[in-house]
Amino acid sequence: MIRFENVSVTYDSAPEPTLRDVQLTVPEGELVLLVGPSGVGKSTLLGTVSGLVPHFTGGTLRGRVTVDGRDTRTHKPRELADLVGTVGQDPLAHFVTDTVEDELAYGMESLGLAPAVMRRRVEETLDLLGLAELRDRPIATLSGGQQQRVAIGSVLTPHPKVLVLDEPTSALDPAAAEDVLSVLQRLVHDLGTTVLLAEHRLERVVQYADQVILLPAPGEAPVLGTPADIMRVSPVHPPVVALGHLANWTPLPLSVRDARRRAGPLRERLSTCTPRTPTAEGTQRPRPATPRPAAAKRTLASLFRRPPVSPDASATTATATTGAATATATALGVRRGRVEALRRVDLSVTPGETIALMGRNGAGKSTLLATLVGMIEPTSGAVTVSGRTPHRTPPRELIREVGLVPQEPRDLLYADTVAAECAAADQDAGAAHGTCRELVSTLLPGVRDDTHPRDLSEGQRLALALAIVLTGRPPLLLLDEPTRGLDYAAKARLVTVLRALAAEGHAIVLATHDVELAAELAHRVVILAGGEVVADGPTAEVVVSSPAFAPQVAKVLAPQHWLTVAQVREALS
Incomplete structure (x- = not known):
């Protein structure tokens, strides 16, 4: 259904390609998960499928991407709208109408579907995504997670053959995320829809995937395989996989159910231990916290010099x-x-x-x-x-x-470069020059000073906004x-x-x-x-x-009160 033939993408301001020589085939009727660290090009890869790259984003696309035989270089996004449904990381950028029901109908109106068909599909989608009570609400009054569900619903109503989703559950509560993923699974299994999605919260989605594409680092060739094979080598993996690595379970579990079936001996080993839990005084009980190396203490301290107190x-x-x-x-x-x-x-x-x-x-x-x-x-x-x-x-x-880092980090970003944002943050906070830039380097290694904030991924923009707020301490x-x-x-x-x-x-x-x-x-x-x-x-x-x-760890090891892999690792050591 989707074929990448020696695909490389280079943006105008970038010295190196974001994607290099991608050679992949995504078969019809499968849910394929795209994983990898922040900034490796996952959103760019998704954009080549919908035609947003390069028609909307600019840059140079080499090679060929075809979706059901259509070449995305010669077909602009509007010419792929009947075939590919796309939801990006920012749902607000997706909306063109004012109310929920109008937004769900808009894509079908653009394709000229009959009013009776439109009405039926809107009702089906309202029920599928739990939006019925919100049908008349202005989109601007919805929470971020509700907006995310509306954005997903608006691309489901035209019944595209391919769905491209970038962080579809990132703003959803756990129950809503499960509802959305179950809907996607039904589309794949019952209607043969092809779903390609990128997601950082792998604990939610990896068990639903038929195949996984791993982008290891910027410019490196992707790796395609089964979820079990990719999770064994992936630098990013959910807590249940990390617990499996720690306990030497073979094969590695991908779900809580898989892990619980193997966890009996581990629960028995941990039954005589007490988890260390954080306290508001910054220590951990019941045992003293392990001291951080002196060098790390100096580094963290240097990041938080107090500005002059007025x-x-x-x-x-x-x-x-x-x-x-x-x-x-x-x-x-x-x-x-x-x-x-x-x-x-x-x-x-x-x-x-x-x-x-x-x-x-x-x-x-x-x-x-x-x-x-x-x-x-x-x-x-x-x-x-x-x-x-x-x-x-x-x-x-x-x-x-008080400082607030909002859901939409762009609300805090006004300058043309990362360096200019950091300089303004230092000045506004009365902090020493370079304080904000040090924080950015800690949270976001490898980002250049001359990078425009709009060229950062959603996660990178959030880290920059966080550094700006933290500068004021x-x-x-x-x-x-x-x-x-x-x-x-x-x-x-x-x-x-x-x-x-x-x-x-x-x-x-x-x-x-x-x-x-x-x-x-x-x-x-x-x-x-x-x-x-x-x-x-x-x-x-x-x-x-x-x-x-x-x-996940709590579900695997319940009724014991273990919350994280780090707690378990310390207890076993």
Whole structure:
């Protein structure tokens, strides 16, 4: 169905090809997963199938890509619309109408389908993706995950032969992600649809794949094989595969079910051990934390030199030293139009504490973060951050107290180069020259100063936006889906930086659907549902008892409270 013949892609500003001599065939009626570290060219490879590369992105395409016999060099994206359905990493860039139902119908209108056919397919898609209750909602009022589902639905209604999806579950809660993947599997099995998707959250999708394409590094030839064969050699793999490597299981498990069948002896070995769990004081219990090498300590310390403290920042210093709450919400309520986004929310965030906000799409997580940073005024109740009322505090004062990394990192990026973004961040934060650039190098190794932010992948842009916010070292750091688009290595670097900040006394609140990140980093998990807090407690206690929010290791080793491969590795050593 899809054939790559000696395909190379070189962008105008790049010294080396992003893709080089790709020779692949994707058969009809299979779900093929594209994996590899951030920045290796996965989005570029997908773009060649839809015709976006090079017709929209520019650059030079050598070789030939054909989809059902059509050459994408000679067919522009609109000439492939009846054959290829595409959803990119940013759903907002995908929409052309204002409401959910109109968006689902738009692609079929463009193809001239009969109104009766359009109506039936819209209803089918609303039911398939759980969007029926949102059919009349303006797209602008939806959460990021709800928008993602609408974007996927809009390419399903025309019934294309090929679906190309870039990070389709990155903004979805675990239950919604399973629903979307089950729909894709039904399309593959029942209708013979060919699905090519790139995804960093392999724990969600690898067990559904028929074949896996591994892009090892920029410019290197891809490797095609079965999921088991590729996961054995892939530098990126889900926690259940890492656990299999650690326990020397053969063959490697690809799903929780496979791993549980082999995990009896491992559970018995671990039954006399107690997992180390993070605490808000930056240590781990019940045993002392293993000290980090001195060189690593100096490196991390050098990244977080405090900017000069202004008189306005004195309250921040007092808060950090006394251990009083950095932020509090009391009986907080927020109404946005007809939607009651938050109801009677009570939350207290203390210095050095990392809290993961979890819950289904539309539960109110992003609204809560926006209220803490002063972007939304509460309808009822009260919010304070370091003794200030956020929505009444001038932005120049509030930025010293709280920083937000939004779901869309482009909202923070205005300059033409990475170097210019970093220089502006240093100036705005009053930080030493080079502070932001050091953070970028830590989170995003190998990115050149003259790179335009728009030429970065979604995960790379997020890392740049995060570095910009971290440069100001706010006492309260808010992150909305901070691992969207990040591979496992980039996520590990992010965890290292955030742990260092928490150890220094910074409070961190992250809204996330990434259960593995919550298990690795969070001291507490707060679960929202319908705008209300339905659970609030230590991470292990909350997530182990939740089928939706438990990480893979917890599911494999339940009822014991192991959350991460690192915990298991330390116990076995």
